[in-house]
Amino acid sequence: MSAIEQTAAPVAPAERDSPLIVRFEHVTHWYGNVVAVNDISLELGPGVTGLLGPNGAGKSTILHLLSGFLSPSRGSVTIDGVSPWRHPDVFRTVGLVPERDSVYAFLTAREFVTASAKLHRLPDPKAAAERALDLVEIEQAADRPIQTYSKGMRQRAKVAAALVHDPKVLLLDEPFNGMDPRQRLHMMDLLRGLGGQGRTILFSSHILEEVEKLADTVQVVVAGRLAASGDYRTIRRLMTNRPHVFVLRSTDDRALAGVLIASGAVQGVSLTAGGLEVHASDHGTFTRELAKVTRAAGIGLREVVPSDESLESVFAYLVGS
The missing domain is CATH 3.40.50.300 (P-loop containing nucleotide triphosphate hydrolases)
Structure with missing residues (x-):
């Protein structure tokens, strides 16, 4: 100036x-x-x-x-x-x-x-x-x-x-x-x-x-x-429609991985020491369908933890979107 x-x-x-x-x-x-x-x-x-x-x-x-x-x-x-x-x-x-x-x-x-x-x-x-x-x-x-x-x-x-x-x-x-x-x-x-x-x-x-x-x-x-x-x-x-990452623990993580990978709301799954890591493309659809598909497969859910809900991760997504 x-x-x-x-x-x-x-x-x-x-x-x-x-x-x-x-x-x-x-x-x-x-x-x-x-x-x-x-x-x-x-x-x-x-x-x-x-x-x-x-x-x-x-x-x-x-x-x-x-x-x-x-x-x-x-x-x-x-x-x-x-x-x-x-x-x-x-x-x-x-x-x-x-x-x-x-x-x-x-x-x-x-x-x-x-x-x-x-x-x-x-x-x-x-x-x-x-x-x-x-x-x-x-x-x-x-x-x-x-x-x-x-x-x-x-x-x-x-x-x-x-x-x-x-x-x-x-x-x-x-x-x-x-x-x-x-x-x-x-x-x-x-x-x-x-x-x-x-x-x-x-x-x-x-x-x-x-x-x-x-x-x-x-x-x-x-x-x-x-x-x-x-x-x-x-x-x-x-913020809501961005991809989300969840860590699931169930009675059979391997079987659950096979069930979820067929879902249109899931981009990918991987077995880790801490549980089953799920990359969901649609937060709403995934959370609505999760209980239904696990019940239908006879798998018991023990824990569902979102692993990328910090503000920093949300804002980082907005910067890159």
Whole structure:
């Protein structure tokens, strides 16, 4: 990015009434010799988008690029055409909830959120803080020091601080970590409501079920690359319809191998010391037929274990598909 681009003064997104567009164009970022984000292009509009990927995939780097904490090594990151890097006015429209605790533990939540409101130069910081604390349902504990909070409560205090200036773009890095089921459901409802109001919400997670319950669209990131993008139903279908590997243990593994190899849902079988390894081409058909064919053959199933269900193996398949 040239010095002219960095010092230009475009209209800040906060001054526009139209929906904001977040755009990555061929973005690469590296730390020394490590490539954290590799040639990613994507566009986000109003609604809730899930950034899904295993730990170390580059999700936090993407959020930090968008929040203006990092500059792209190559490519461009913009919010409605404005780069967040070295353009502080953009921060009026952006709220960030980092994964790591970024709170002063000796402050109360009310003091912490009020301080955030003052940093944004809001006309009535106390009133803004009260609204944000009420949104995350933490007002009853707002006068306790944050160091006495559980991790889930600290997460909610961070969300309140990020919401205090009513941002149009909200970025959250693993926001549900440490939350109990009730807190999680409330936070999902809150984020879903904010997205429905026309805000652009981007949250990262390594848990598919979290993304599936909340996100309108999903961006899947693996090893710094964008592996898949689209409606979560499409992503779920890609993950479900991929080849699967199971290890079976039965009363007669050799006979079971002969039965299964005739199935159209099985690509191959192999006898191992740990049992019968089965490569299924169709997860649903295989799991439905397995009990029927073993019963018909008079073979007793002792154990059925999926051996490739880790997120890393699922994402690796998406990268190669």
